[in-house]
Amino acid sequence: MKFFIFVTVAFLASFIVQEFIPAFEWAYLSRLLLVHITFLAIAAAVPFPAMLLYALIGGFIWDARHHIPIYPPEATAEIFIQAELPFGFTIFIFGLTGALIQGVRPLFCKGRWELPVLMIGICTSLGLLLEYLVISFHRGGLEIPVELWWKLLMSGLFSALVSPFLLLLLSRLGARSRYRLRSKNSYRRHNYDGDAI
């Protein structure tokens, strides 16, 4: 229980810290998406139901702060009232990428972080790419400039670089609060020091 309280506080704090993170002009205005990274790191550490709950809460708060209601040019109130990126789309992105991260959770449980770190980077870029494709779908033309690939790549890279620190923080919190990671997919059970139980 203690672990989940710590994790929830850390997740909420990431929304505040996110406000202080700039977008880098040299990286095509990509930025460190701390909230996304924190969520994905949490998704690697908690069971599926808890991941869904964090996706719901995190996606909702993110959209409450960052959602911009841009309507497609041909939209009228009568036929179309949804914005290009509808409110709640981040919940979907979080749910989807969180489910993907759950696939590498057994590795994280065993103390192997290479693939989870890589997956956090990939999932961050994947979420952004999905958003861009939805925007392009609404505007009726798929423009994929080179700068876009760089933006996606840099966002993923920033995530992959920062995620080990968050995974370390989560594992420390887990050890402190005696939270034991268990996975049905693991052949053996391990404690947080990586020892078989």
Next chain:
Amino acid sequence: MSRLNIILLIVFVTALITITLSSPQTVARIQNGAMTVFSPFMRASNQLESGVETVGTESLSPAQLREVVDELERERNRLKLEVIQLDEIVRENNQLRRALQYVEKAPLSVVAARVISRKPSTWYNTMIIDKGKAHGIEVDNPVIVPVGEDAGLVGKVSEVVGDNSAIILLLTDEMCQVSAKLQNSQEQGILNGQRGALRTMPNLRLRYLSREAEVAPGRKVVSSGVGGLFPPDLVLGEVFSVEIGAIDAEVTVKPGVNFEELIDIFVVLPVRDPEDEADMQSESGDEDPVAVEKPASTAP
């Protein structure tokens, strides 16, 4: 997958659909609440950013500051004299207008606002200002700044998030489309920015010009006023390069406003007929909440 997980997944999807189908009013209320919570952090972040930007810049000595103050005083005195002279001219102008029964064009009313967050969103070129519903700001209101002697278009209000904040969609975004023309010409087209917020100062695209249009690099591009959303003759930028196609010509335009250094901006409020305004007030039974800070220049 266990039965519990399946049930939870169904609950998650149901919640997701419910949230996604929320009405725009509900979304606005939610965002208003979020903005109230986050705006202190946004302001702090903006101040921090400005502070970091000024680090390393040379500060003035007291003697230099004295010099600057003296210069500003001289300038103020000169402007005072100019205002007196202009008052005379305005009086004379009004007399002549009355004599000619000239129908005066509606003046623009603007609200001065400060940028509290300059960071673009992930996919849209936007910024957030510290004025909102309480100041009469509405969706689609144009946003301008002085550019030399003229007014330059910054963008339009995309969303009024609360009483004291609004999101501005910048001219550099693809979705901010402006009816534009080449200055001193009848050549008109549609100007828009770039998709995906990939740069702070991307070049703009002016499309649908005729192939015969006389476009030379450096020529000014201004708003045409067609459509009624944006006032005419706002500076948009200047021609950078021209591409003649099979049917029409497309021009790359360098923005006239420096989007990297926006601090104070002006939101143009819609001009209402005084009679309609009076009707609205009598219907609502309260005073006009619109705080017009500066009656600005007249529409050309």
